[in-house]
Amino acid sequence: MTRPTILVLGTGGTIAGAGSGGTGVAYRPGGVALESLVAHLGALGLAADLVPEEIARIGSQDIGWAEWQALHGACTRALADPRIAGVIIAHGTDTAEETALLLDLTLPATKPVVLVGAMRPADAVGADGMRNFANAVKVAGDRHAAGRGVMLVMGDAVLAARDARKAATSSIDAFRSFPRGPLARVTPASLDWFGPPHRPGAAARYPFPAELPRVAILTAGAGMDARPVEALLGIGARGIVLAGMGQGNAPAVVLEALARCAASGVPVVRATRVDEGLVDRNVEVADDALGLVAARALGPAKARVLLMVLIANGITDPQAVQAAFDAG
Ligand code: ASP
Numbered sequence: 001m002t003r004p005t006i007l008v009l010g011t012g013g014t015i016a017g018a019g020s021g022g023t024g025v026a027y028r029p030g031g032v033a034l035e036s037l038v039a040h041l042g043a044l045g046l047a048a049d050l051v052p053e054e055i056a057r058i059g060s061q062d063i064g065w066a067e068w069q070a071l072h073g074a075c076t077r078a079l080a081d082p083r084i085a086g087v088i089i090a091h092g093t094d095t096a097e098e099t100a101l102l103l104d105l106t107l108p109a110t111k112p113v114v115l116v117g118a119m120r121p122a123d124a125v126g127a128d129g130m131r132n133f134a135n136a137v138k139v140a141g142d143r144h145a146a147g148r149g150v151m152l153v154m155g156d157a158v159l160a161a162r163d164a165r166k167a168a169t170s171s172i173d174a175f176r177s178f179p180r181g182p183l184a185r186v187t188p189a190s191l192d193w194f195g196p197p198h199r200p201g202a203a204a205r206y207p208f209p210a211e212l213p214r215v216a217i218l219t220a221g222a223g224m225d226a227r228p229v230e231a232l233l234g235i236g237a238r239g240i241v242l243a244g245m246g247q248g249n250a251p252a253v254v255l256e257a258l259a260r261c262a263a264s265g266v267p268v269v270r271a272t273r274v275d276e277g278l279v280d281r282n283v284e285v286a287d288d289a290l291g292l293v294a295a296r297a298l299g300p301a302k303a304r305v306l307l308m309v310l311i312a313n314g315i316t317d318p319q320a321v322q323a324a325f326d327a328g
Contacts (some may be wrong), residue, residue: 003047007084008038008052008088008089010034011067013059016034017029017120017123018031022125030059034052037129039123044324046188053074060093063099071103074210088137091115093118098304101161101162101302105206105309106205108204110147113150114136115242116152117152118172135188140190147199149199154175157175158182162297163181165177185239195233212312213238213239217301218242218243219300219320222251225251238311239311240258241269241304247279262292265316268293269294269307270287272295280294294322294325
């Protein structure tokens, strides 16, 4: 059997974190060069050839438009290159779900693209990064991995971009998959898919944007008034995601202000500040009357990414935006 060649894109994050002194708390995300991580992986004798390409060495809290453009470009070239079987992106965990969803929405599902991170820095005792990395190599080199969209490998699980979210700040078991469970269980020696690919051979769902519009997340709190909504319009927000209470609720004055935004052509998506659960249409909020959109299974961070991609592609009508959120 031929060994797959896998492009490994580095962005930094805790998986490349250094300076913990083994047992310390503080560290620098991206302190370790990608070449050094890949050299460590090479020494594990994995059944793949790895080609490193460093995009950045930063904490993923600082990842944004420039890195997203670079990642999309590198992935697009790799998908078109017959020598490359799959792509791994080493990424900080804070915004992994956002990068994963952006790429999932804008890349074809013809080869595996796998994000991998770690909760403990590379030089910490009990570091999880090499284990997760070896798992990611297993996934990216697997011939059954294509057609599943962009994936995230953490803690021996393979999660779909649309379902993955960071749910804990520091435990190594930090990621959850909602509303669907993991796609597979993985170890460096085994990979068990739980079902067939859900996007076999699929083309990209949206063109990669020429630029990203300003979309803000507004978190609801008891007793708040409508002034934060006015402030967001004042700084030129082109879309708003409400991180609402419960099923995407907010005080009546806030909902009225958001309805005025929607009426003026600024789409408003209601998500929830609750850790997990669906936000459905017309439950306690009269979405039909107010012109609002329900985020369904997407939490605020991922709802913002989808809304940015939709607005960038000229999709702002509430019904069309709702259809995109319903499609998951
Ligand atoms: N702040 C880090 C980052 O997202 C945390 C991590 O990687 O786990 O880059």
